[in-house]
Every structure is written in C-alpha cells, then in structure tokens.
Amino acid sequence: MIHRQEIANVLKSPTVGEEVTVMGWVRAWRGNRFMVLNDGSGAETLQVVVNGEDFDEETIRAIGFHACVGVTGELIESQGAGQAVEVVAKEIIIYGATDLSTYPLQAKSQTMEFLRENAQFRMRTNTFSAVFRLRHALAFATNKYYNDRNFYYLHTPIITGNDAEGAGEMFRVTALDPASPPKDEDGNVDYSQDFFGKSTHLTVSGQLQAEIGALAMGKVYTFGPTFRAENSHTTRHLSEFWMIEPEIAFADIDNNQDLAEDFLKYLINHCLDNYRADLEFLDERIKQSEKNMKAELRRPMGLLEMLEFTVKDDFARITYTEAIRLIQGSKPYKKKKFEFPVEWGTDLQAEHERWLVEKHFKKPVIVRDYPKGFKAFYMRLNDDNETVAAMDILFPYIGEMVGGAQREEREDVLRARMKEMDVHADELAWYLQLRTFGGCPHAGFGLGFERMVMFVTGMGNIRDVIPFPRAPKSADF
RNA sequence: GCCUCAGUAGCUCAGUUGGUUAGAGCGGCGGACUGUUAAUCCGUAGGUCAAAGGUUCGAGCCCUUUCUGAGGCGCCA
CATH class of the missing domain: 3.30.930.10 (Bira Bifunctional Protein; Domain 2)
Known part of the structure; x- marks a missing residue:
C-alpha cells in the first residue's frame, strides 16, 4: 500500500512542522539542493530541500529533470523567496530516474511542434x-x-x-479485404457482403x-x-x-x-x-x-x-441580413480590403466573421x-x-x-x-x-x-x- | 484541395554574390558550488546540412522531384 499526500492538498492548508510524504516528477533541480516537485494535482509546485550530507551520492545523482521521486520530510516555512513553505527531505525514493543524455525534453521552453512530436512526455510540462x-x-x-x-x-x-x-467527408468503416473486395455486376465494391451488410462510416x-x-x-x-x-x-x-x-x-x-x-x-x-x-x-x-x-x-x-x-x-445577437449590412458599411469593405465578396446570399467568410467579432462587437x-x-x-x-x-x-x-x-x-x-x-x-x-x-x-x-x-x-x-x-x-x- | 514559408548539432537558430576545416546560445557530459527560483562558474564532446537526382572546377547555398513541418484560404465544429 502506497501512502502519499497530493501536493495541491498540502499547499491548500499547510501545517508547518508536519511530516508529509509527496510523490511526483521533478520540474527543476537547482544548485544540487533544491528540487521542485509537481504531481499533477494542480499547477502549484512544492520545493524540496535536499541536504547533500543526508543522502548517498547515488540518490543525489538520480535526481534530475522529470525524474519521478517520492519524498518524506518536514514541512517548514520557506527560508527563500518564491514559495511560502517547503519540505526538508528526510527520505527520498527514486521511482524512475531519467537519463538526461537521451531524454527528449529539456528544462527550458520548447516549441509546441516539438512537444507535439513527443506527446508521451508533453503532459509533464x-x-x-x-x-x-x-x-x-x-x-x-x-x-x-x-x-x-x-x-x-x-x-x-x-x-x-x-x-x-x-x-x-466521412471515413469508411469496412471489414472487407482492401486488396480484393467483392464486386457487383457493375464492377463496384459490393458492400452488401461487408460486416454490417451495408456501407458504413464513422459518424x-x-x-x-x-x-x-x-x-x-x-x-x-x-x-x-x-x-x-x-x-x-x-x-x-x-x-x-x-x-x-x-x-x-x-x-x-x-x-x-x-x-x-x-x-x-x-x-x-x-x-x-x-x-x-x-x-x-x-x-x-x-x-x-x-x-x-x-x-x-x-x-x-x-x-x-x-x-x-x-x-x-x-x-451580441444579429441576423445574417444585419451582419451583411454591417460588413458592407465597414471600413475594410469600403477600402476593398476583403478578399471575398459580401452580398446577401453568400456565406460569411472567416475574414468577415473576424471583423464582426474582433473589430466591431469585440x-x-x-x-x-x-x-x-x-x-x-x-x-x-x-x-x-x-x-x-x-x-x-x-x-x-x-x-x-x-x-x-x-x-x-x-x-x-x-x-x-x-x-x-x-x-x-x-x-x-x-x-x-x-x-x-x-x-x-x-x-x-x-x-x-x-x-x-x-x-x-x-x-x-x-x-x-x-x-x-x-x-x-x-x-x- | 489551393497558396506561402521552412527543414543545418539533442533543442532554437545564424551561415554574405556558390569558394579552404559548417558556427552560436541552450541542453548533454566532466568538474566546482550548503539558499536556489530559467541558479551560477570552469572545461568538453556533438553534424549523412530532410532524401534522391541534376548544374558546376567547386553546392548548406542554384535547379528538379519526393517527404516532413508551420502558417493562410476553402470545408466546418
């Protein structure tokens, strides 16, 4: 049985002097002494103070960016600025160290595109x-x-x-063999022989x-x-x-x-x-x-x-007809800045909608x-x-x-x-x-x-x- | 589906009119450091320049094709 407190709860009503056990992922490891921990229970992080003389070198070395650790220690008033309370570590369990020479993410801001490609880790940010x-x-x-x-x-x-x-456009759902589907007299795929006895799609x-x-x-x-x-x-x-x-x-x-x-x-x-x-x-x-x-x-x-x-x-609530009138009276319309025509009967284009929402009504x-x-x-x-x-x-x-x-x-x-x-x-x-x-x-x-x-x-x-x-x-x- | 831009180190990028051995910051690794807040300082190793083909004495740079990504438009929620 694993017992732990969630960081969000610890920070909601912190009792200085209390012993707490928290588990999470290291968001930052500063000065070989300060470990910033987040367990997903909220946006807030808990700072853990690690005194080097209290732990063996192997444990200290395993603490690093996005490593998964458990910490037991006393909750004290923080001696540094930036957080109200912090935990002085008495016991540290390394659940999962992170080899930083091969771990894709870094302790710095990274592009959304890169994180998207590494979606197995992006939720840790x-x-x-x-x-x-x-x-x-x-x-x-x-x-x-x-x-x-x-x-x-x-x-x-x-x-x-x-x-x-x-x-x-719909995605087709079929159990037919794509290499050789059954055909009808006209040479079309015969979906009456498919799993559902008819043509089916994703909704x-x-x-x-x-x-x-x-x-x-x-x-x-x-x-x-x-x-x-x-x-x-x-x-x-x-x-x-x-x-x-x-x-x-x-x-x-x-x-x-x-x-x-x-x-x-x-x-x-x-x-x-x-x-x-x-x-x-x-x-x-x-x-x-x-x-x-x-x-x-x-x-x-x-x-x-x-x-x-x-x-x-x-x-704001308007009719389509009023929207057309408003757009036809707008500055970008008069200056011919819109790419698409605006007249009753045509659909509103993204540029027109943006003008209505962002410029006119806000x-x-x-x-x-x-x-x-x-x-x-x-x-x-x-x-x-x-x-x-x-x-x-x-x-x-x-x-x-x-x-x-x-x-x-x-x-x-x-x-x-x-x-x-x-x-x-x-x-x-x-x-x-x-x-x-x-x-x-x-x-x-x-x-x-x-x-x-x-x-x-x-x-x-x-x-x-x-x-x-x-x-x-x-x-x- | 259409249009534009991009692809160079793990990440973010620079790289001049085509010219010798391709650079930086961050990160990594090694070391120092007992109050940090993107920690700091010293040292160090990383590259098939997206792929294929072409032009040229010579291509990261020019041309062609392909792939991938981003953004805009259309379609919509």
Whole structure:
C-alpha cells in the first residue's frame, strides 16, 4: 500500500512542522539542493530541500529533470523567496530516474511542434498539464450543467449507416479485404457482403439520433468523438474531435440561443472558479510569448481578462441580413480590403466573421437566419421562405464555436427541402417518421469541444488541446 | 484541395554574390558550488546540412522531384 499526500492538498492548508510524504516528477533541480516537485494535482509546485550530507551520492545523482521521486520530510516555512513553505527531505525514493543524455525534453521552453512530436512526455510540462486539467474541467462541467438541468446523456453511435448526415467527408468503416473486395455486376465494391451488410462510416454528428432522443425524453445531449475526413490544414480543425450536441423538444431558435449562451458562460465560470492557478499560469505564458511581438499582433486583452469579460457581458445577437449590412458599411469593405465578396446570399467568410467579432462587437456574436441556399436540409424554413432558423456563435480568435438550428418539424416542408438538396428520403425514412408520428418544434446545436478548450486556455493550435491529435498525415500514439 | 514559408548539432537558430576545416546560445557530459527560483562558474564532446537526382572546377547555398513541418484560404465544429 502506497501512502502519499497530493501536493495541491498540502499547499491548500499547510501545517508547518508536519511530516508529509509527496510523490511526483521533478520540474527543476537547482544548485544540487533544491528540487521542485509537481504531481499533477494542480499547477502549484512544492520545493524540496535536499541536504547533500543526508543522502548517498547515488540518490543525489538520480535526481534530475522529470525524474519521478517520492519524498518524506518536514514541512517548514520557506527560508527563500518564491514559495511560502517547503519540505526538508528526510527520505527520498527514486521511482524512475531519467537519463538526461537521451531524454527528449529539456528544462527550458520548447516549441509546441516539438512537444507535439513527443506527446508521451508533453503532459509533464506546466503548459500541457494545465491545458489537460482544463480540458477535464470543461468535460466535467458539461456533464454537470446538463445533468443539473434534467438533460439525459445520450450515447449516439460512432459507426453509422447513414450515408448523408450532411456535414462533410466521412471515413469508411469496412471489414472487407482492401486488396480484393467483392464486386457487383457493375464492377463496384459490393458492400452488401461487408460486416454490417451495408456501407458504413464513422459518424460526423450525433444530431439526427439526438433528435430521436429529444422527441421522446424531452432534453438530451450527446458528448462524444466525431470524425471528418476533410483534408483541412488549419489551426482549428481535427480529423477526430469531440462534440457536444444538446437537442431539446418544445424549443425554437430563441430558446436555442439562450441555452447556448448560458452553457458557454457556465463552462467559463466553472474554470474561473475552480482552476484559477492554471488560468493564471496560461495567462502569464501568453503575455511572455507576446512580449517581443508588435503591439497590433498582441491580444487586446489578457486571457483571464477576456474570460471574465465574456462571462459578464451579453453576447451580441444579429441576423445574417444585419451582419451583411454591417460588413458592407465597414471600413475594410469600403477600402476593398476583403478578399471575398459580401452580398446577401453568400456565406460569411472567416475574414468577415473576424471583423464582426474582433473589430466591431469585440465579443461573442450569435448570427441567425441564414439564407437556405448554403445551410443543411434539416434546418427550419422561416416564414420568408428564403432563410432558415440557423444560428452560429462566433468567438474571438476561434471563429465558429457553435453551429445550431431549430429543426424542420413539418414533414412536407422537410421532404421538399430534401428533394431540393438531393438528400435521399429513403435512406432517412426513420428521420422523416419522427415528423409523421408525434413530432414537435425542437432545436439543438453542436459545440466543438476542442475549440472551447482553445478559447479557455488561449492555446493557438487545436492539436495542442487534445491529448493525441488526429489530422491529415498524422495519427501517432 | 489551393497558396506561402521552412527543414543545418539533442533543442532554437545564424551561415554574405556558390569558394579552404559548417558556427552560436541552450541542453548533454566532466568538474566546482550548503539558499536556489530559467541558479551560477570552469572545461568538453556533438553534424549523412530532410532524401534522391541534376548544374558546376567547386553546392548548406542554384535547379528538379519526393517527404516532413508551420502558417493562410476553402470545408466546418
């Protein structure tokens, strides 16, 4: 039986004079005397004073960067500046020494790219342990938020038989031999002989199945991995990412907006209330990295300041039509600085969204009622017959954080839209039946979980907020 | 999928119009050091210049192809 105290608990209510046993990884080893220990229980470290005459040389030599050690000793008031208390080591156990001549990491700041390639060790750094504690915090807060509001957590399938969920390229799932798959008369691969007796893929969204849940249990949410085989090379896309998709019955687009805004603020508040030290560390990290940058490239607000500001103020709410009008009246539009055209009927490009969020409103913006031409078939047609009850929530630095809509509950309208957009009704017969039998107005949205982790941690690349990122040409670990 | 930039020591980078034996800081290793906070000081070893091909008397540098990474755009969350 191993007994140890977690460093976060020791530091929360330190009792000077008490004997403590702590275990963790060495973050720094200074002057052959001071060992800085972190065990992951929080952002804080505990300094251990090692008096050379009390230990044999072998033990002293084994202490080094990222070595794993256990220490028993007396907690005393620190004699140096920089920490309130420290431990004078009485006993040291070396659990795992680190051969520094071959260990990839170093006790200095390293690039995100290098750490990404060494993901087996990157969680030992201050930055990544903070990021992944906050990732946990956001996942926990998500489940708590919905549980406390009588939503049910619905596990939608990861392997799907729906060919068209309308959200991008899909990864095929097959048990057929890729070298010699069975063929039909026309020479095409015969998926009726495949494992499931049909063509199957990894899910791109749990929304359609979540609608089944909402139209029986009232309020449900999904929270699971989703997959997109898009060849995207950006800092905001992954091939495998996690999505939170609440779906609620007896709700329209206004209920949907309120839920999304309240939920996002709840998530941020949970982190501000419970993970202050990690946020302060990340805030400081960003400030340090921006020190040598030109003023206009720096963030206008620090991380903590921005999170607190986001929670305090209402999100801006506008329609697509208003957004177009605002952009057409903007300075960059008049000076022809935008690369893409802005006129009613075209989708908002990243440059336009950035102007709205970062320059005009300077806070999150909810845009609703988009033209039906470039939105999905299941979004509810508005009375103007031109727009649909879709909503996107745009965040500074992130872009689209949330995409959602009131769903089309009128079967005839839905059938017409599917026909218009070339979605085969026979493949989604079960989805149409939700309208034929006991349907009602309902709405929901999808939140890209990693984008939320990016916003809260201030990390600039989505690959650095998921432990083991999957992206084109990249599936290590 | 499109565009731009990059790949030189373990890491981060410098390397002039193509010219002798490719450099620095950090890290490593060896040593010193009993109050450090990115500890400090002294010493020292590290290189198939991404890969292949080409131009040239001569290529880290020029050309071609491939691979890898970063960033931007599109697609989206």
